[in-house]
Amino acid sequence: MKRSSSLGLGILFFVFGCASGVGGTEDAGGRRSDSGPGADVGPVEPPSICGNGTVEIGEECDGEVRDGTTCVDLGYAGGELGCDTLCSFDKTACVETTCGNGVVDDGEECDGASLDGADCTTEGFTTGELVCNSECQFDTSGCRSCGDGVIDLGEECDGAALGGATCASRGFTGGELRCDASCGLDDGACTSISCGNGTREATEVCDGADLGGADCTSAGFVRGTLACNESCTFDVSACDNCGNGVVNGAEACDGSDLGGQTCATQGFTRGSLRCDTSCRFDTSACVIEACGNGMLEGGEACDDGNDASGDGCSMGCTVEAGWTCAFTPSMCTPICGDGQIRGGEACDGSNLAGQTCVSQGFATGTLRCTSCAFDTSGCSNTTCGNGTLDGTGEECDDGNTVRFDGCDSGCQVEAGFHLPVRLRGGEGSNHGRVEVLYGGSWRDVCDDTPSINQGAFANVVCRQLGYTGTGHSFLGSFGGGTATPVMDDVVCTGSESTLAQCAFAGWGRENCSASEAVGVRCVPGEGDIRLVDGPSGMEGRLQIFHSGAWGEVCDDYFDGAYSDFGYNDITVCQQLGYANGAFLSTYDSPTNTFVLDDVNCTGTERRIGDCPHQPYGTENCSTSEGAGFRCDVHVEGDVRLVGGTARNNGRIEVLRNGVWGTVCDDFLSTMDTRQSNFIAVGCRQLGFSTAGNALLTSAVPDGVDPIWLDDLNCAGTESSVGACPSGGWGVHNCSHSEDIGLSCTP
Numbered sequence: 001m002k003r004s005s006s007l008g009l010g011i012l013f014f015v016f017g018c019a020s021g022v023g024g025t026e027d028a029g030g031r032r033s034d035s036g037p038g039a040d041v042g043p044v045e046p047p048s049i050c051g052n053g054t055v056e057i058g059e060e061c062d063g064e065v066r067d068g069t070t071c072v073d074l075g076y077a078g079g080e081l082g083c084d085t086l087c088s089f090d091k092t093a094c095v096e097t098t099c100g101n102g103v104v105d106d107g108e109e110c111d112g113a114s115l116d117g118a119d120c121t122t123e124g125f126t127t128g129e130l131v132c133n134s135e136c137q138f139d140t141s142g143c144r145s146c147g148d149g150v151i152d153l154g155e156e157c158d159g160a161a162l163g164g165a166t167c168a169s170r171g172f173t174g175g176e177l178r179c180d181a182s183c184g185l186d187d188g189a190c191t192s193i194s195c196g197n198g199t200r201e202a203t204e205v206c207d208g209a210d211l212g213g214a215d216c217t218s219a220g221f222v223r224g225t226l227a228c229n230e231s232c233t234f235d236v237s238a239c240d241n242c243g244n245g246v247v248n249g250a251e252a253c254d255g256s257d258l259g260g261q262t263c264a265t266q267g268f269t270r271g272s273l274r275c276d277t278s279c280r281f282d283t284s285a286c287v288i289e290a291c292g293n294g295m296l297e298g299g300e301a302c303d304d305g306n307d308a309s310g311d312g313c314s315m316g317c318t319v320e321a322g323w324t325c326a327f328t329p330s331m332c333t334p335i336c337g338d339g340q341i342r343g344g345e346a347c348d349g350s351n352l353a354g355q356t357c358v359s360q361g362f363a364t365g366t367l368r369c370t371s372c373a374f375d376t377s378g379c380s381n382t383t384c385g386n387g388t389l390d391g392t393g394e395e396c397d398d399g400n401t402v403r404f405d406g407c408d409s410g411c412q413v414e415a416g417f418h419l420p421v422r423l424r425g426g427e428g429s430n431h432g433r434v435e436v437l438y439g440g441s442w443r444d445v446c447d448d449t450p451s452i453n454q455g456a457f458a459n460v461v462c463r464q465l466g467y468t469g470t471g472h473s474f475l476g477s478f479g480g481g482t483a484t485p486v487m488d489d490v491v492c493t494g495s496e497s498t499l500a501q502c503a504f505a506g507w508g509r510e511n512c513s514a515s516e517a518v519g520v521r522c523v524p525g526e527g528d529i530r531l532v533d534g535p536s537g538m539e540g541r542l543q544i545f546h547s548g549a550w551g552e553v554c555d556d557y558f559d560g561a562y563s564d565f566g567y568n569d570i571t572v573c574q575q576l577g578y579a580n581g582a583f584l585s586t587y588d589s590p591t592n593t594f595v596l597d598d599v600n601c602t603g604t605e606r607r608i609g610d611c612p613h614q615p616y617g618t619e620n621c622s623t624s625e626g627a628g629f630r631c632d633v634h635v636e637g638d639v640r641l642v643g644g645t646a647r648n649n650g651r652i653e654v655l656r657n658g659v660w661g662t663v664c665d666d667f668l669s670t671m672d673t674r675q676s677n678f679i680a681v682g683c684r685q686l687g688f689s690t691a692g693n694a695l696l697t698s699a700v701p702d703g704v705d706p707i708w709l710d711d712l713n714c715a716g717t718e719s720s721v722g723a724c725p726s727g728g729w730g731v732h733n734c735s736h737s738e739d740i741g742l743s744c745t746p
Contacts, residue, residue: 050087059087071095099136102480108136113425113480120144127182146183155183167191171202175231188233195232204232216240242279243470245526245548251279256526263287268299271316284318291317294329302330336372339495345372349495354704354736358410366395366412366503384411395503404706404730406658415704416653416660419500420578420633421464423520425480428532428540429576430522433478434461435536436486436499437633438507444481445499446488446512456494457502462522464498465537465577469523481517485510524550527609529575531629533587539630541587542572544596544609546616551595553608554621555628558583558599567603567647567746568611570687573631574647575607580632580687587628594619603688603746604646637722639685641742643701648692649743651700652682654708654722656729661708663721664734668712669696677716678724683744685720695741702736710734 048056053063061067061083071079071094078098082090098105104116110132120128120143128143145152149159157163157179167175167190175190187203194201198208206212206228216224216239224239241248245255253259253275263271263286271286283299290297292315294305302313302325309315312323312332319325322340325332334342339349347353347369357365357379365379384394385401394411401409406417419436426432435442449457454474462472488510492502524530524545534540543550558568573581597619601611634640634655642660644650653660668675671694680690710732714724 048087050085055087060089062087099134104136109138111136144183146181151183156185158183189231191231196230200232206234207232240279243277247279252281254279263299266299271299271318285316287316287318291315296328296330301325302332303328304330304332341372346374348372350493350497350501352415354415356408356410356412358408358412362410365410384409394506396506398507404657404659404661413500414659415501416706417500418634418655418658418660419498421461421499423461423465423522423537424535425478426519426521426537428534428543429465429530429537430462430467430524430528431520432537433480433517433519434499438486443484443486444517445490446481446485446510447476447478447516447518448488448510448512449490449518453491456492457490457518458520458522459494460492460496460499460502461520465522466575467522467528468525469528470525471523473521473523475519475521477515478517478519479515481512481514483512483514484508485512485517488512527607529553529572529608531576531631534628534630537576538578538632539584540628541589542627542629546595546609552589552591552593553599553627554594554597554619555583555585555625556598556621558627567601567605567687568599568608569629571601571605571608571611571647572629576631578631579634579638581629582632584628584630587626589621589623589626592621592623594621594625597621603648603744606647637720639682639721641686641744642703644741644743648686648688648746649695649741651695651703651739651741652721653703656706656708656722659706661706661730662703662736662739663712664707664710664732665694665696665738665740666711666732666734668694668740674713677714678712678721679742679744680716681714681718681724682721682742686742686744688744688746690716692742692744695743697737700739700741703739704736706730707732707734707736707739 048058050059050062053065055062055065055067063083066081066083069081069089071081071091074081074089074091074094076094077096079094082093084090099108099111102112102114104111104114110116110118112132115130115132118130118138120130120140123130123138123140123143125140125143125145127146130143131139133139144154146155146158149161151158151161151163157165159179162177162179162185165177165185167177167187170177170185170187170190172187172190177190178186180186188205190203195204195207198210200207200210200212206214208228211226211228214226214234216226216236219226219234219236219239221236221239222241222243226239227235229235240251242251242254245257247254247257247259253261255275258273258275261273261281263273263283266273266281266283266286268283268286273286274282276282284301286299291300291303292305292307294303296303300317301319303317304311304313307315309320312320313325313330314320322335322338322342323332324335334345336345337349339351341348341351341353347355349369352367352369355367355374357367357376360367360374360376360379362376362379368375368378384397385399386397395413396407397411398405398407403409404414406414408414419438422435422442423429423432424435434445436445458472458474486508487504489505490502491504496502526545528545530543530550531537531540532543542553544553569583570580573579595616597614599608599611599613601608605611636655638655640653640660641650642653652663654663668678675694679692679694683692684690708729709721709726711727712724718724
């Protein structure tokens with residue numbers, strides 16, 4: 001019951017009653033005594049004193065003391081009960097309802113996007129979309145019972161039941177009216193005497209060249225040219241499904257489906273047969289034994305007269321990635337625009353070889369690359385370091401010109417800046433609201449961005465999360481965010497390695513609402529993985545994309561796998577773009593059919609599909625054996641390997657102040673105790689054994705600034721590379737040609 005305070009009246013009565021002697025007294029039973037002065041009135045309660053921290057007569061509360069009473073006791077759904085200056089309850093922070101908090105509470109069927117596992121089928125329908133209304137109750141208006149032969153609310157027809165409709169009643173002159181699989185009238189077989197005049201009329205879906213904006217994709221195919229036939233219905237004969245991973249029609253292959261063909265069946269002696277984007281065989285990786293004689297023979301894509309790689313034409317006589325070759329013998333030149341600097345290129349795409357506007361003689365701005373040459377049109381001499389984005393050249397301005405803190409001295413986001421990304425509120429790791437970890441908190445990104453940039457934005461986010469498919473989707477106004485997103489007006493080119501490298505208005509500079517939070521849907525490729533049914537894309541039950549569908553992964557060899565069988569846990573989380581992770585046994589599978597079992601990674605694999613495992617579909621698991629994981633982001637002092645040939649080798653980098661930096665090989669280039677101690681510390685911190693080899697000079701690609709550590713002198717017992725004695729963070733006399741790497745023994 002809600003209580004009200006009479007404290008103020010009580011105090012007035014006590015003061016004026018005692019002063020005037022009017023009114024007599026009350027006995028213990030509350031009865032009035034009319035005896036006058038001099039009567040024996042007995043003991044009198046002392047007056048209440050509001051503010052002494054004790055709840056006394058006439059007070060509901062006093063300061064922080066509420067006598068155990070809460071908002072719930074007063075009939076509210078929740079909230080924080082306060083106490084005002086008159087020692088009465090302050091109920092302004094109590095809330096009447098919890099509907100709208102995104103969590104299904106008692107009395108609610110749903111809350112926002114959370115449907116508590118329900119859908120149209122659980123509510124007695126066959127198809128449709130179940131949503132939650134503003135009262136936190138199910139809204140089934142979008143559900144249908146299509147397929148039962150009875151026309152229900154929202155259905156135009158159902159099976160043979162057309163509700164009396166005919167082609168004529170829909171404005172045609174003839175033909176056959178049908179009911180489609182969604183219980184909508186299908187007049188595709190209806191005809192009209194106006195068909196053929198080149199203009200869609202009445203219910204014509206097309207007429208001549210007028211397709212109404214439709215194409216093969218909207219007609220349910222992957223690609224092709226949509227046409228209109230003589231009955232003014234779509235002609236899909238020139239559409240095809242090249243790209244769906246299954247050989248159809250005249251396709252020679254599709255994705256990984258090669259129809260059993262190999263290089264040998266195509267007339268080569270060895271190599272790897274692939275499928276190109278036109279669903280035709282790509283024999284560029286097939287070779288014949290005569291490769292290297294300077295003559296184009298058989299399936300050779302090039303032949304430059306040698307068997308060396310790295311010059312555009314590989315030792316297998318295939319054109320290397322990033323090159324184009326012509327003539328005989330082949331002459332190869334690097335391709336401008338693939339993001340890799342080769343030959344005489346100064347830069348390529350977003351790869352600027354570590355150069356900035358500052359290094360080009362400007363005060364600030366964004367250095368760009370045009371035709372593989374530096375473009376300084378975005379550079380300027382505005383004031384950098386004043387905490388305000390000045391001009392058009394600044395990507396950031398953190399109020400200083402200190403390098404290696406995420407925003408460099410030219411107010412550009414540093415190439416090594418680390419910004420973790422996750423998706424939340426969607427189907428799993430590959431779908432949901434985009435959130436970035438900035439300043440220790442996960443914050444959303446506003447969807448304000450030019451439409452031409454939306455696909456590039458989705459591509460960058462999905463690439464950072466490890467998804468290899470194509471056609472990633474930008475989901476504007478995904479919702480569920482906050483009124484203070486950390487990024488707004490984000491513009492990506494699509495070639496950035498992480499979202500942190502895209503241009504945007506500046507940290508916290510925005511004009512958005514919570515409903516404008518952006519989302520993406522990442523399209524998986526063969527062997528991609530995701531976590532589902534968890535609180536975010538960083539935790540949940542593991543699934544793998546195989547043969548065009550998501551499948552469950554059994555926890556055999558994952559349960560305790562890190563210590564007993566290898567590197568499964570780390571491989572899962574690193575494939576998703578995170579650091580290490582932990583196996584969780586609490587995520588049961590909804591089915592006892594698993595696509596992958598007995599995964600046993602050896603430490604070299606970057607993807608779990610490349611790890612030893614049973615043949616796809618071979619398993620002996622039950623629903624309780626679903627494999628769950630929780631992944632972690634990189635933290636200060638973490639190390640990683642970059643640019644290697646396998647997960648256990650590459651250039652070693654250390655995370656400092658949110659920026660990845662390299663380690664110089666001074667005093668570590670000689671095989672001695674100092675080198676072996678460094679190997680032991682680095683490989684152990686990376687999760688491998690303490691054995692391995694140091695990779696020097698040309699064995700690892702050069703990094704970009706900063707160079708964090710030099711003159712390391714590890715004892716071999718340190719918990720991290722950063723804990724080893726050195727010249728100090730950022731103190732060095734090295735160039736990136738001296739960056740050191742590791743090859744760790746699993």
